[in-house]
Amino acid sequence: MIPILGLAAGILLGLVFDPTVPLWLQPYLPIAVVAALDAVFGGFRARLDGIFDAKVFVISFVSNVVVAALIVFLGDQLGVGAQLSTAVVVVLGIRIFGNAAAIRRHVFRA
Amino acid sequence: MTGAAGPAEAGEPADVDGAPPGGGEGVVAPQGRSARRRRDLVAAGLIGVLTLLLGFALAVQVRNADEAQVLAGAREEDLVRILDELTSREDRLRAQIAEQRSALEELSGSGSRTGKALQEARRRAETLGILNGTLPAEGAGLTLTVRDPSAGVRVRDLLDVVQELRAAGAETMQVDGVRIGLSTAVTGSAGDLRVDGTAITAPYEFVVIGDPQGIETAMNIPGGVVQTIGSRGGSVSITQSPLLVVDALRPLDRPQYASPDDGD
Numbered sequence: 046m047i048p049i050l051g052l053a054a055g056i057l058l059g060l061v062f063d064p065t066v067p068l069w070l071q072p073y074l075p076i077a078v079v080a081a082l083d084a085v086f087g088g089f090r091a092r093l094d095g096i097f098d099a100k101v102f103v104i105s106f107v108s109n110v111v112v113a114a115l116i117v118f119l120g121d122q123l124g125v126g127a128q129l130s131t132a133v134v135v136v137l138g139i140r141i142f143g144n145a146a147a148i149r150r151h152v153f154r155a
Numbered sequence: 156m157t158g159a160a161g162p163a164e165a166g167e168p169a170d171v172d173g174a175p176p177g178g179g180e181g182v183v184a185p186q187g188r189s190a191r192r193r194r195d196l197v198a199a200g201l202i203g204v205l206t207l208l209l210g211f212a213l214a215v216q217v218r219n220a221d222e223a224q225v226l227a228g229a230r231e232e233d234l235v236r237i238l239d240e241l242t243s244r245e246d247r248l249r250a251q252i253a254e255q256r257s258a259l260e261e262l263s264g265s266g267s268r269t270g271k272a273l274q275e276a277r278r279r280a281e282t283l284g285i286l287n288g289t290l291p292a293e294g295a296g297l298t299l300t301v302r303d304p305s306a307g308v309r310v311r312d313l314l315d316v317v318q319e320l321r322a323a324g325a326e327t328m329q330v331d332g333v334r335i336g337l338s339t340a341v342t343g344s345a346g347d348l349r350v351d352g353t354a355i356t357a358p359y360e361f362v363v364i365g366d367p368q369g370i371e372t373a374m375n376i377p378g379g380v381v382q383t384i385g386s387r388g389g390s391v392s393i394t395q396s397p398l399l400v401v402d403a404l405r406p407l408d409r410p411q412y413a414s415p416d417d418g419d
Contacts, residue, residue, distance in 0.1 A: 051203040055210020059218070066219050074216050081209040088202075099198030106205050 048085065072126060073114040076133055080113035081106060083137045086144035093151040113137070285327050288336035288405035292327050296364035296399040297371060299380075303357035305388035306346030312387055313341045313348055316361065319380045323373030325365035327401050331355040334403040351405075357389075367395035 066074055084106035091097040113133050120129025149155070284290030301308060301316065317335055320328060328335045333350045343349040348359075363370060371393050374380045381391045 047199050047203045048206040051206030052210040052213075055207040055212075056214040057210075058207075059211040059214025063218055064215060066215060071219070074212055075220070078209065078212050078216050081205070081212070085206065085209065099195065099202060103198065103201045103205065 048088070052085075072121060072130070073117055076113045076117050076130055077110045079134055079137045079141075080109040083140050083144070084109045086141050086148070090144045090147045090151075093148060109137075286337070287407065288327065288334035288403075289407045291400065291402040291404065292364055293398060293400045294326075294364045295367055295395075295397050296325075296328075296362070296401075297367045297393055297395045298399065299361040299363060299374065300392045300394075301357070301359040301361070301384055301389055302392070303346075303359070303384075303387070303389040306357070307387035308348070308357070308359070308384060308389050309345045309387070310341045310343065310348060312383055313350075313359065315383060316359075316380050317341070319373060320361065320363055320365070320370060323365070323370040325363045325370060328361055328363040328365075329401050329403040330359055330361050332403050334401065334405045336405045338408070339405075362399055362401055364399055364401055371395060 084102065087105060088097060088102040091102070116133050117126060117130050120126040123129075281290060285292045299316070299320070301313075313330075317328070317330075317339070330350055331353075333339075333353050333355065335350070339351055341348060341350055342352070343354070346357075348355055374391065374393060384391050
């Protein structure tokens with residue numbers, strides 16, 4: 046319940062305040078969002094599997110975001126930021142797909 | 156397991172977490188339970204904060220992407236059209252800028268015109284104040300002293316002195332500390348003269364601002380002031396001075412019947 050409330054409240058706040066993203070954050074924000082989404086999907090799947098652990102969720106959430114941002118930062122420094130961003134998004138996307146499939150199996154039993 | 160969740164908030168993700176170790180719920184000691192509950196609360200709070208952040212970032216990023224990355228996926232012809240639109244908009248804005256700029260110039264021009272008019276009006280007021288005797292004045296001029304030992308100088312002679320001084324180019328003057336203005340009246344009788352109602356006594360000292368040389372010459376012409384006063388038994392001495400101060404003031408009479416004609 047709390048995650049859904051938090052998500053809804055966050056989206057509302059974001060829409061209401063509509064802040065401009067500072068320039069230095071612009072390359073990392075989308076990647077961080079995708080990484081966090083991955084963590085959330087993973088948490089949801091774990092919950093349905095009955096193996097949810099708050100500690101694991103919090104740590105995986107934070108580390109996902111940090112590592113994803115770090116990879117993009119590293120890519121930027123190496124001159125392959127765009128490619129590494131794509132790589133991160135692809136990997137995270139695959140994971141999200143996998144988690145979504147597991148969730149689907151739980152929800153629809155199919 | 157669901158029964159075990161009873162004391163904690165039902166449906167919290169946290170109580171699922173304890174589940175897989177499996178049904179060993181009853182084994183947990185009471186103090187362990189309260190510690191665990193506290194941990195669950197902290198975890199729930201953390202999860203709430205993290206998801207809130209995620210939602211916020213998501214919304215912000217979606218908005219941001221709306222604005223920034225809309226062009227990245229656009230087709231070439233769309234880009235050309237957008238570029239055209241932007242160019243024409245730029246032209247419009249440039250025209251607007253030029254318009255505003257000329258308006259600004261006009262306004263600041265009128266501002267300086269107003270400033271000049273104000274300056275002119277102030278200058279005029281000063282001039283009128285000096286002529287009228289409402290402002291103190293200083294400048295080159297001369298001191299003209301009329302001695303009248305035999306009390307023979309009459310009203311007419313004094314008026315003559317004033318008129319002659321004016322005619323010779325005196326700009327403003329005072330006599331014995333009384334400023335001479337447009338409506339100055341000399342009254343009384345010889346030996347007991349009054350200027351604007353103020354008694355003056357011989358010697359009558361005129362402080363005059365105006366061209367010193369010209370005025371002195373005019374005073375000394377045959378039939379002029381010096382000769383007239385001399386014929387009344389008095390004498391005139393004139394001292395030129397590069398800087399004199401006429402500091403006696405006259406009250407300003409506000410016209411009762413006359414008002415300015417705006418000129419229709």
